[in-house]
Amino acid sequence: MASKVFLQLQGKATQASRVVAEYGSSYYKQVLEKNRHYVQEPPTVEKCSLLSKHLFYTRIASILGRYETLQKELDSVKQIWKNRQALRVEDAGIAALFGLECFAWFCAGEMIGRGFTFTGYRVSTLLSFEDAGPSEFGYRLQGRNRRETVSPTGDGRKKPEADDYT
Known part of the structure; x- marks a missing residue:
């Protein structure tokens, strides 16, 4: 039984490697040609270093805009909290579900960090x-x-x- 499954798996792997060998290089060339305008010429280490500096300083420059957006979001949360008497049950339910989802993602990350265990490290x-x-x-x-x-x-x-x- 196990050898039959192994032979089927081996056949599928062989078939996949043939497809990749036949179409892989043409797909690579097609994607590269389609996106040639993104490629920096000449592709040197200095050019890569320059691009990484561009990315770094662009990210730093965007911090102010992100901070302003955060302030607007916090102001809207404060406004909702001030008018909590007018808050509908549907809105409170949506906020509770959002908090529950955040907690679930936190727990999932903790489990992954522990090596996919539920009880501890x-x-x-x-x-x-x-x-x-x-x-x-x-x-x-x-x-x-x-x-x-x-x-x-x-x-x-x-x-x-x-x-x-x-």
């Missing part, structure tokens, strides 16, 4: 110092707050400390 994978050499760090974390001392002889043996759970 995997400290044992973050603080494993085995590759650093024997007794260079003295101990490493194992599991949930369990500390083991690294053997100073470098033979790979690890002995648990008397106070395993700190």
